[in-house]
Amino acid sequence: MSFYNKTLVFALSENEKHGTDMLQLIENLMAPWNDGTLAKEKKMIRNRLKIDRLRAQLSVLKVKNDQHQKHLIAFIGSEAYSQLKNACLPSYPSEKTFEEPVTYLDAIYSPRRLVVSDRFKFNECCQSPGESVQEFITTLKKLASHCEFDTFLDDALRDRLIVGPVDEACQRELLGEPSLTFQKACEKALDSELVKNQSGHIKNKSQVNWIAKNYKKKPQSKTDQFKKNTSAVPSSSQ
Numbered sequence: 001m002s003f004y005n006k007t008l009v010f011a012l013s014e015n016e017k018h019g020t021d022m023l024q025l026i027e028n029l030m031a032p033w034n035d036g037t038l039a040k041e042k043k044m045i046r047n048r049l050k051i052d053r054l055r056a057q058l059s060v061l062k063v064k065n066d067q068h069q070k071h072l073i074a075f076i077g078s079e080a081y082s083q084l085k086n087a088c089l090p091s092y093p094s095e096k097t098f099e100e101p102v103t104y105l106d107a108i109y110s111p112r113r114l115v116v117s118d119r120f121k122f123n124e125c126c127q128s129p130g131e132s133v134q135e136f137i138t139t140l141k142k143l144a145s146h147c148e149f150d151t152f153l154d155d156a157l158r159d160r161l162i163v164g165p166v167d168e169a170c171q172r173e174l175l176g177e178p179s180l181t182f183q184k185a186c187e188k189a190l191d192s193e194l195v196k197n198q199s200g201h202i203k204n205k206s207q208v209n210w211i212a213k214n215y216k217k218k219p220q221s222k223t224d225q226f227k228k229n230t231s232a233v234p235s236s237s238q
Helices: 003-018 021-034 040-060 065-075 078-088 099-109 115-124 133-144 150-163 168-175 182-214 222-232
Strands: none
Touching: 040 065, 040 099, 065 099, 078 099, 115 133, 115 150, 133 150, 133 182, 150 168, 150 182, 168 182
């Protein structure tokens, strides 16, 4: 029987105690460890999120602490379990506490990062043409998550949001705002983008209406006007 099938059997046996959410939880948690096409960094992020979700689920389902590591072992895929088993030697994963296998998995799937390099990427980040303000804010937050700014995080995000936008009018508005926080800068930048987009829409609509009004009738050429004037002159009597 494959490890996946064993996991499903485990889920069925636990289903009576924990409800149908356990089955869905297992499907969700196994996915990242079984997908070999993910880039290493994306896999790292997804695995950490899955561990966080597992902690939340175990808390909601009120699983006893001494059972946590068994659930973790059942949820991960065969590849991750094989690496975890090697990391735990000469012991077995089932003999460890919940936090120990999590630490091993984190070390396996989390590449070592250079904070200086991550901060360089953050400080070089600017809004790209066609990128919305909300997308730019999300990018900044993602880059800042690796920079270890700690208490300086809010100020760093605010400063980068002021420096990086494409809209110079928005930038001037943010620079002129006293006691500006990152949250307030986000709100003002989003409002500025909304006003700019709506103004552009109204302007375009006005131009279309003006063109439709002034060019409703096709102007006559000089030849057509000459023919019209000629036909209007009465012919001389014979």
